[in-house]
Amino acid sequence: MAQRFGGRYSPDSDVKPGGTPRKTQRLRVDPAGGRVNLMFVPPAVLAATSLVGGAGTLVLGLAGAFVLASGVWLLREGLLAEAEYHERKVARRPAWPRKIFAALLTGVGTAIAAYTSEPGIVAPVLFGAATTALHVAAFGIDPMKNKGMEGIDTFQQDRVARVVDEAEKLLTGMSQAILRAGDRRAEARLADFQDTARHLIRTVEEDPRDLTAARKYLVVYLRGAHDATVKFADLYARNHDDQARNDYLALLDDLDENFAARTAKSLLDDRSDLNVEIDVLRARLSREGVRLDQPTPANTKEDQ
Secondary structure, X not given: OOOOXXXXXXXXXXXXXXXXXXXXXXXXXXXXXXXXXXXXXXXHHHHHHHHHOOHHHHXXXXXXXXXXXXXXXXXXXXXXXXXXXXXXXXXXXXXXXXXXXXXXXXXXXXXXXXXXXXXXXXXXXHHXXXXXXXXXXXXOOOOOOOEOOOOOOHHHHHHHHHHHHHHHHHXXXXXXXXXXXXXXXXXXXXXXXXXXXXXXXXXXXXXXXHHHHHHHHHHHHHHHHHHHHHHHHHHHHHHOOXXXXXXXXXXXXXXXXXXXXXXXXXXXXXXXXXXXXXXXXHHHHHHOXXXXXXXXXXXXXXXX
């Protein structure tokens, strides 16, 4: 179905005269893009060429194609997990090394493919080892250590992880549901709200102490926003009710402001905690006879 494009100067623009334009949506590059899709070509070629051989060649060829395709699927998942890891300031290493297993599966699949044309042990092993090494050189390995988690309570971090996973599922469900409405303006406004919600999620991940205050937003409010998005998408897909769209956009505006305010309060509390720590440290150093505001000898000579 054709969709009309909108923008700042379009008749249906959601920017009112004199108002503040919506924030520009941040572009995200797909970490598992064309180069990963090209990796599906070898298993497809292997499966096709195995059809012209005998029964043994057919079985080995299909088995090799399956192993190669499994390696590509693991590679895609590993790249997505790695991108998520690098995007966050505080993150745990992936639960299991998908990219390393993808390299091993690619090597095994290549060895099987080599065995179909050159039976033996040495040649398939060499081909498999070379392919594994090239795979690691091209795509690297998984992150092997946690990032930014020094001094963080792991039990509290696990509680945060469960809440974050639920929040991310709700956000993903909202993105899938809004597509049924077929309204670009609603999709763009929802994307803006999701960016604000994810900012709050990252803030809570970096400081798990904010979980108690933010749980209502990440569980209750997001659940309500998800249900409202589903109902709006179903209603608007049937009759294109402009009033329903305006009500839904107003709801997103309210949610966006509330989530942004909660995030700002969390950051303000963090700064207040830092100021308290600095004041305590200054007082302790002062009792020890150390003054932080003492001029250095070089500065004293220059002043004279």
